[in-house]
Amino acid sequence: MRFYEYESKELFERHGLPLGKRGLAHTREEAREHAEQIGGPVVLKSQVLSGGRMKAGAVKFADTPDEAAQLFDEILPIVVNGQTAKSILVEEKSPIAQEYYVAITWDGRRKLPVLIFSDMGGIDIEEVAEKHPDHVSQTHISTILPFTPRLAKEAIGATGVTGSALNRLTPIVTTLVEIFLAYDLTLAEINPLVRLEDGRFLVLDGHIDLEAEARDKHSALVEELGIGADETRQARPPTPFETAGAKVDASDHRGVAGNVVEFDGDLGLVIGAGGGSLTLFDAVRKHGGRPANYCEIGGNPSVKKACELTKLVLSKPEVAKIAVMMNVVSNTRVDIVARGVIKGVVESGRDPAETITIFRIPGSWEEEGFKILERYGVEYCDRSVSMYEAAGRAVAKMQAES
Amino acid sequence: MPGMFIDVKVSEAVAGDAELSAKLVEVCPVSIFAQVENEPLQIVEENLDECTLCDLCIEAMPKGAVEVRKLYE
Amino acid sequence: MAILIDKNTTFIVQGITGREAVSLTRENLAYGSKIVGGVTPGRAGREVYGVPVYDCVRDITARTKVDGAVVCVPPKFTRDAVFEAIENGIKIIVIVTERIPRLEVAQMVELARLRGARIIGPNCLGIITPGEVKMGGVGGPAEDTRKAYTKGPVGIMSRSGGMTTEIANTLTAAGLGQSTAVSIGGDAIIGTAYAELMPLFEADPETKAIAIYSEPGGRMEAELAEWVAENDSRLPIVAFMAGRFMDEMPGMRFGHAGTIVEGKADTTADKIERMKRSGISVAERIEEIPELIQQRLAESR
Numbered sequence: 074m075r076f077y078e079y080e081s082k083e084l085f086e087r088h089g090l091p092l093g094k095r096g097l098a099h100t101r102e103e104a105r106e107h108a109e110q111i112g113g114p115v116v117l118k119s120q121v122l123s124g125g126r127m128k129a130g131a132v133k134f135a136d137t138p139d140e141a142a143q144l145f146d147e148i149l150p151i152v153v154n155g156q157t158a159k160s161i162l163v164e165e166k167s168p169i170a171q172e173y174y175v176a177i178t179w180d181g182r183r184k185l186p187v188l189i190f191s192d193m194g195g196i197d198i199e200e201v202a203e204k205h206p207d208h209v210s211q212t213h214i215s216t217i218l219p220f221t222p223r224l225a226k227e228a229i230g231a232t233g234v235t236g237s238a239l240n241r242l243t244p245i246v247t248t249l250v251e252i253f254l255a256y257d258l259t260l261a262e263i264n265p266l267v268r269l270e271d272g273r274f275l276v277l278d279g280h281i282d283l284e285a286e287a288r289d290k291h292s293a294l295v296e297e298l299g300i301g302a303d304e305t306r307q308a309r310p311p312t313p314f315e316t317a318g319a320k321v322d323a324s325d326h327r328g329v330a331g332n333v334v335e336f337d338g339d340l341g342l343v344i345g346a347g348g349g350s351l352t353l354f355d356a357v358r359k360h361g362g363r364p365a366n367y368c369e370i371g372g373n374p375s376v377k378k379a380c381e382l383t384k385l386v387l388s389k390p391e392v393a394k395i396a397v398m399m400n401v402v403s404n405t406r407v408d409i410v411a412r413g414v415i416k417g418v419v420e421s422g423r424d425p426a427e428t429i430t431i432f433r434i435p436g437s438w439e440e441e442g443f444k445i446l447e448r449y450g451v452e453y454c455d456r457s458v459s460m461y462e463a464a465g466r467a468v469a470k471m472q473a474e475s
Numbered sequence: 476m477p478g479m480f481i482d483v484k485v486s487e488a489v490a491g492d493a494e495l496s497a498k499l500v501e502v503c504p505v506s507i508f509a510q511v512e513n514e515p516l517q518i519v520e521e522n523l524d525e526c527t528l529c530d531l532c533i534e535a536m537p538k539g540a541v542e543v544r545k546l547y548e
Numbered sequence: 549m550a551i552l553i554d555k556n557t558t559f560i561v562q563g564i565t566g567r568e569a570v571s572l573t574r575e576n577l578a579y580g581s582k583i584v585g586g587v588t589p590g591r592a593g594r595e596v597y598g599v600p601v602y603d604c605v606r607d608i609t610a611r612t613k614v615d616g617a618v619v620c621v622p623p624k625f626t627r628d629a630v631f632e633a634i635e636n637g638i639k640i641i642v643i644v645t646e647r648i649p650r651l652e653v654a655q656m657v658e659l660a661r662l663r664g665a666r667i668i669g670p671n672c673l674g675i676i677t678p679g680e681v682k683m684g685g686v687g688g689p690a691e692d693t694r695k696a697y698t699k700g701p702v703g704i705m706s707r708s709g710g711m712t713t714e715i716a717n718t719l720t721a722a723g724l725g726q727s728t729a730v731s732i733g734g735d736a737i738i739g740t741a742y743a744e745l746m747p748l749f750e751a752d753p754e755t756k757a758i759a760i761y762s763e764p765g766g767r768m769e770a771e772l773a774e775w776v777a778e779n780d781s782r783l784p785i786v787a788f789m790a791g792r793f794m795d796e797m798p799g800m801r802f803g804h805a806g807t808i809v810e811g812k813a814d815t816t817a818d819k820i821e822r823m824k825r826s827g828i829s830v831a832e833r834i835e836e837i838p839e840l841i842q843q844r845l846a847e848s849r
């Protein structure tokens with residue numbers, strides 16, 4: 074999960090990284106007050122979870138508090154990559170002598186964190202890496218051995234930085250690595266890290282991503298930063314349908330019936346497991362079908378959970394029919410899913426035989442499951458029908474109707 | 476009331492026996508049986524359809540005392 | 549012959565008294581696996597389907613040869629359990645647990661590397677050498693496992709546990725058995741990726757071809773493509789790429805932690821392109837895999 078710039082900076086400051094004077098404004102009055110307190114020129118930056126703020130015009134400079142207040146009103150409504158801001162960061166503006174880039178992220182191939190440093194900060198790091206490879210260094214970090222400053226020094230030195238800059242940068246980079254490791258981050262980035270004309274070093278912009286799996290582990294930090302339990306911080310905020318899906322999944326601990334994502338089609342999908350869902354969603358689309366949702370059933374969900382998920386999918390007015398499909402299952406029970414889905418259809422006031430286009434879940438307890446499906450007149454198939462074929466049958470039924 | 480797919484019936488003799496009833500509550504993985512003090516064993520209707528057909532209840536009781544019926548057969 | 553495990557492989561189950569571990573133990577035993585002990589701290593003296601339970605891994609390794617461990621403990625305790633297995637000399641560790649923070653996975657993998665151990669997973673269903681042994685939940689109950697998996701020439705590597713069995717089943721139906729199938733795990737960082745298993749399959753005379761299930765996220769396919777190009781592999785590879793729809797929706801995140809599409813990461817289209825360029829056949833549908841494998845086998849004869 075991604076943190077806003079002001080949250081990232083708050084965390085950086087706690088660990089002693091050098092930051093400029095700043096304040097978070099939710100109203101134009103607050104923007105004016107912060108600018109007054111800072112004194113002198115300020116920069117106003119829209120707080121969104123996305124890059125490209127500068128380009129969108131959501132970062133602007135003000136010389137006076139009045140101007141800051143006015144710019145607040147201008148910037149706040151600007152949509153940056155689909156995101157609107159709730160607040161604007163007002164920060165001192167200082168003359169810059171040199172910009173650096175420093176980040177730590179994961180190298181999935183080496184299975185280690187990697188420290189990326191460049192003495193050409195402020196611009197797109199991928200571009201620097203391409204055009205000026207000798208100005209970007211990559212240094213892998215052990216997750217077992219303690220991180221000591223010499224690695225930071227080597228990373229910085231590798232780009233040609235020396236002298237007092239090297240010695241001033243080393244503790245900053247070291248601290249950023251420590252933050253990355255301490256909070257289970259997937260990204261800790263400062264861009265740019267600057268040397269001002271007066272010789273000070275400052276973190277001008279930065280952001281961090283906390284691994285979703287580690288959110289509970291660092292719940293104290295999340296709470297201290299004022300992040301609500303319901304904030305998913307994904308690229309797109311969840312729709313009410315998706316939030317309801319998460320609730321179904323959380324309703325009991327047995328199995329998975331969740332990861333619901335909303336789409337605008339008419340064929341409801343009750344599909345699984347992880348890989349099976351990806352495969353089936355592709356298959357439906359390939360046949361020209363229009364899925365109303367994505368979801369994942371996995372493990373051994375209760376009848377109740379499968380039932381609630383089905384009801385949720387059917388609650389969308391545009392959903393005419395559903396397809397119930399999984400790969401050959403070995404941990405999920407076919408009969409339990411069949412019971413849940415049929416119950417969900419019936420409780421939604423619909424006829425299973427009409428509503429379920431196809432039931433393709435072969436595997437454990439399939440004989441029992443097939444008996445249930447037969448009893449309710451639902452079309453089903455066993456493992457001799459491929460996932461792709463099953464998806465095709467579902468789509469054909471949809472098309473025959475319309 | 477039976478469930479939509481499953482019904483479970485317990486003989487009166489077992490339902491009235493606190494010890495045997497306690498055993499049923501213990502073995503069922505999906506809490507289909509419940510016990511209230513000084514009352515005969517109860518069937519938790521809303522859990523009936525969760526029955527895993529594991530037969531643990533049948534095996535734990537005297538022959539014929541518990542019947543698990545699949546209503547879809 | 550097969551890779552990683554065969555009928556003589558002995559292993560333990562860590563967290564053996566947990567709900568999932570109990571059924572995994574029963575299924576593995578029924579398939580013929582040699583489970584020589586289980587570990588749940590504080591539960592020493594118990595038995596799970598006749599498998600004795602101990603407090604520590606050391607209590608088992610001190611008495612008998614242990615080749616592997618299946619780790620089935622909650623995410624909070626997984627790192628400790630894996631360290632315990634590695635430090636007691638166990639060489640192949642299957643981590644079933646999901647939702648382990650990446651840093652902890654990296655620590656396990658790093659220690660394994662230092663000690664010459666191999667990790668499969670996390671978030672995987674384990675390994676099966678059909679007709680001989682399975683280690684983990686792959687295939688489910690023994691009887692279902694026998695339906696889907698048969699002995700034969702195809703090695704399987706899959707980022708999805710369920711799709712490992714779907715592919716095996718499709719191959720079996722087409723008369724193509726499997727040498728060893730490995731559910732490698734769905735997370736962003738896993739103990740053993742495709743390219744790291746290739747040398748093992750390459751060295752296994754029984755394996756004649758490889759089937760791969762792949763998903764969005766990560767750079768594992770790029771790595772495999774490079775390995776194939778550099779090593780002039782004798783093995784024809786057929787891959788299936790799921791989640792192609794995700795190319796159209798950057799930033800979406802799905803259940804498998806590794807299935808994350810971010811700005812510059814490989815899209816599924818990139819992955820397919822890379823694999824094709826290195827000579828890997830890419831199936832459009834699962835049911836094309838056997839056909840493509842037969843074709844490639846016929847060509848190489």
Ligand code: SF4
Binds near residue numbers: 529
């Ligand atoms: S068969 Fe199993 S799940 Fe069903 S009622 Fe009996 S004990 Fe409970």
